[in-house]
Amino acid sequence: MKFYQSVEYPAVPAHLISDNYTDPSQYQTVKEFKKFDYGQDHYWQGEFIPAPEYCIYTVKNQDLIDWVKQNVSPNYAEIQLIVTRHKDQGRMIVHTDMSRKLALNYIINAGGNNVKTNWFQEHDKPVIRSTKPNFAQTDTGFVEYDNLDLLDSVECNANSWTIIRTDVLHDVSNISGNRTFLSIKFSNDYEQELLKTFD
């Protein structure tokens, strides 16, 4: 099974990415800055894991939407801009995504050196997890890091496109400063097609 696939789409022209997150012609706020910890403290081998904050916007800039359609893929449902931030070595806590099995991410700002996206399997659980309830960490709720085996990792650099599996437990480690990326959700039909190439 594949957990990610790098794709050679062109870099997004800088003028299409605004950092004016409060401009309604650019973005619609989905989630204001919030701690990425599912309301709990997390530990790994007794050590506290510092969770970053994150926020989510839906991209409204029609020029960027058109550019993605023409240069990347017409088969998408939504483009989001996500910011995660932590002062030093934050870890976006392990989870599965809410309403997608794949995400196409474009890194605008990596959030430091050696930032890794990691995939895990929980002991005695399947690799691929089912749809989870709203706001839950996974389909079975809380997950302990001490019950996880690392399956794979990738470092995604600025200006690169990567399709990642989001129905397998994943987290992002070593976030220092702001990590900013576009995250594209595919249409359901296209996601199903694409998933076949990840088996």
Ligand SMILES: [Fe+2]
């Ligand atoms: Fe995720």
